[in-house]
Amino acid sequence: MLNRRRFLTNAATATLATAWITRGAAEARAEGTTRTDAGWRTFEVSTKIDLQRTEGPAQLWLPVIQSAGDYQKAETPRWESNSSDIRIEKDPASNADILHVTWSGEPQRTIDVIQRVATRNRGTRDRVSATAEELEHELRGTPSMPVDGIVKTTAMRIVEGRDRPEDRARAIYDWVIDNTFRDANIDGCGVGNVKDMLESGYFGGKCADISSLFVALARAAGLPARDVFGIRVADSTDFKSLGRSGDVTKAQHCRAEVYLDAHGWVAVDPADVRKVVLEENLPLDNASVRAFREKAYGNWEMNWVGYNTARDFVLPGGDLQQGFLMYPAAITSRGELDCLSPKTFAYSITSKEVTA
Numbered sequence: 479m480l481n482r483r484r485f486l487t488n489a490a491t492a493t494l495a496t497a498w499i500t501r502g503a504a505e506a507r508a509e510g511t512t513r514t515d516a517g518w519r520t521f522e523v524s525t526k527i528d529l530q531r532t533e534g535p536a537q538l539w540l541p542v543i544q545s546a547g548d549y550q551k552a553e554t555p556r557w558e559s560n561s562s563d564i565r566i567e568k569d570p571a572s573n574a575d576i577l578h579v580t581w582s583g584e585p586q587r588t589i590d591v592i593q594r595v596a597t598r599n600r601g602t603r604d605r606v607s608a609t610a611e612e613l614e615h616e617l618r619g620t621p622s623m624p625v626d627g628i629v630k631t632t633a634m635r636i637v638e639g640r641d642r643p644e645d646r647a648r649a650i651y652d653w654v655i656d657n658t659f660r661d662a663n664i665d666g667c668g669v670g671n672v673k674d675m676l677e678s679g680y681f682g683g684k685c686a687d688i689s690s691l692f693v694a695l696a697r698a699a700g701l702p703a704r705d706v707f708g709i710r711v712a713d714s715t716d717f718k719s720l721g722r723s724g725d726v727t728k729a730q731h732c733r734a735e736v737y738l739d740a741h742g743w744v745a746v747d748p749a750d751v752r753k754v755v756l757e758e759n760l761p762l763d764n765a766s767v768r769a770f771r772e773k774a775y776g777n778w779e780m781n782w783v784g785y786n787t788a789r790d791f792v793l794p795g796g797d798l799q800q801g802f803l804m805y806p807a808a809i810t811s812r813g814e815l816d817c818l819s820p821k822t823f824a825y826s827i828t829s830k831e832v833t834a
């Protein structure tokens with residue numbers, strides 16, 4: 479049991495050591511990882527949830543920032559809440575850490591979660607390895623990202639005549655950028671249903687759509703790949719449209735990785751190339767866009783933090799299905815709350831850079 483209305487940590491009940499996690503969380507402070515130390519920057523990300531007054535039980539699930547490679551080091555979250563049942567659970571398929579909160583008879587349901595994370599820009603120098611089991615998992619199709627049918631046919635057409643994995647990955651990356659566009663009218667980050675995109679021939683979307691298209695095509699071409707779901711936490715040095723600081727409630731962003739034996743997991747971000755084209759009002763052949771297109775293949779500016787790689791799964795402790803977990807998710811006696819509707823699901827996420 480957790481004491482009410484007191485700051486607590488869950489260090490005794492959870493660890494952040496998964497296949498996607500490769501470094502200890504406490505190392506961020508131990509190594510003095512601040513903005514002035516070898517490019518490291520440290521952020522505190524706070525998520526405040528108020529489910530408002532409802533009758534009956536309620537459950538909440540929040541994505542947890544996780545440590546990854548040698549470019550992101552996350553500490554165990556701490557929280558303040560009137561719930562007496564809070565725990566970190568795992569999605570068994572992806573090993574994603576998920577904060578699971580349950581309320582029973584409490585008339586109000588609130589929680590404030592604070593997590594500290596240190597990041598530094600990720601480049602091709604930062605090798606992130608994988609186990610054989612992990613790579614096998616990242617070749618499989620999912621309900622929203624199948625690897626057969628039209629996805630397989632499209633992928634093989636893109637990589638025709640290319641045998642080297644490096645050449646196949648780059649061909650898919652370029653094809654996705656050349657054939658998609660960012661649709662500002664789509665809610666949130668999109669849904670990432672690749673089969674629907676290809677069958678309809680409508681390649682407009684947002685980051686979850688564009689990144690998922692890359693991932694599914696890569697998998698269909700025999701390349702392990704995965705989405706990485708996260709959120710922007712600071713301004714960008716590349717383009718204004720690629721950053722957000724302070725209030726980051728609507729700053730969720732999905733990136734992607736593809737595994738190449740010579741390099742390990744390679745960071746890519748075709749969705750942000752398309753975001754720059756739309757929001758900076760620049761043509762795809764603009765010199766600045768071309769330069770960023772090259773940079774976004776193999777590099778991530780880490781003014782963003784990653785949550786997890788979970789895809790098409792059931793939230794732990796319930797039967798609520800999710801395509802991905804990048805936003806808070808909740809269910810009450812009224813049913814599942816719409817994470818994109820602040821009128822029925824009140825929450826805010828803020829970030830601030832810290833130096834100690």
